[in-house]
Amino acid sequence: MGYALSVNTDDAILTALREATDNNSVAANDFVRKYQKFVYTTALRYLKSSDDAYDAAQEVFIKALKSIRSFRGESSVSTWLYRITMNVCSGMKRKEKLRTFVGIDDIQESTSDYGYTPAQETENNDFEVRFQGILAQLPDKQRETFIMRYFDELSYEEISQISGTSVGGLKANYFQATKKIAQLLKSARP
């Protein structure tokens, strides 16, 4: 195996993972480390619980590493992982709803305006909660574009593949989103 730890470009990692008979552990480790922040924060935004997001991230990487040979590289690795993350998170949400519906979770915690439970609000710092509130005021498209571009640092092409919006439309959404957020941050400043 000619995989070197220092050469951790997507192509090198993917090639090493595909060629290995039992998932090259060094390459798998690099793969997880390279994308863990992206997967975890994406899951965290969706699930709003750090424990659930951690579980989801594990699930995402297990699915990804198991199906690495079927990934043909038609989209970027980020786009592929984003889709897997969304599928895993949706599945977890569905299970959670079902648990609540059949009464397994007898006591439902009340949630804040931004969808956080009191425990989660304590877990997150004040600014994060306030910022989530600001993001909640944006139209869906602008919010998603802003998050993927600003926090996840995805290229417009990658966001376009995920959202199905044109690159020009995404740039306009990003500009509008940043302007609105700046205004809201300014007005919210003590």
Place this chain on the structure above:
Amino acid sequence: MNSSDNPQTSSVPNVGNEVLSRQQMEELLADYAFDQLSALEKAQFEHSLSTYPDLMTDVEELRSAFAIVDTETEATERNHAQRLKNLSVHVQNRLMAERVATARRWKFFRFLMPALAAASAVMVMLLPEGATDYLMHRSSASPFADMIRPHEASLIFDDESLNDGISDADIALADHTVDDAINGVLAEKESLLAARLIDHDTLKALSSADGDDTDNDLALLQDIDDDDVDDSDVQAIFTQM
């Protein structure tokens, strides 16, 4: 924020001294403010900025407003990094555990299937020859074959006289007997249905009547008024039968 490493993300034309349109400038403004442009895009944006001085104010406002976001994001990212430091180990451990479980399952089935096949072969060899033929023929010849109970099958196997000399005529006779039995059950059910038309007094009369006096029974039956029958009558009939 790091500069974008993908210059293809921009729709900006690759012209050195050309001034960008206002729309193009607005599309690049946020990325410029957060240092997300490629070197070429950044040079083009700065070259055109003098044409739109108000946009520079927008850039400054964005930077000022988002300064707090960057600060807080750094703190959050430190927390995330701390939370994620063992993720790759956990993923590898779970993958390893799954591989071991899969290998165990495969090992189990690899031995189970030949063992089941061998056991089936031994069972077939141990069965009396005639009983096997009889059961195979019967299952295809009669829809009532599944009425054979385990203890009946056992009797058949134990009775060695059945092993030889079973002909098609025997099987036809057996089927005919089963048909007769079924017809008998049907007739009994019909009489039970008819009994729903009998009131309590008629039932008493029928019970006390001579079992052979069919004419008398029929006459009594013809006198029955349907409206006289209620559930208690039916219950009483079933109890007495």
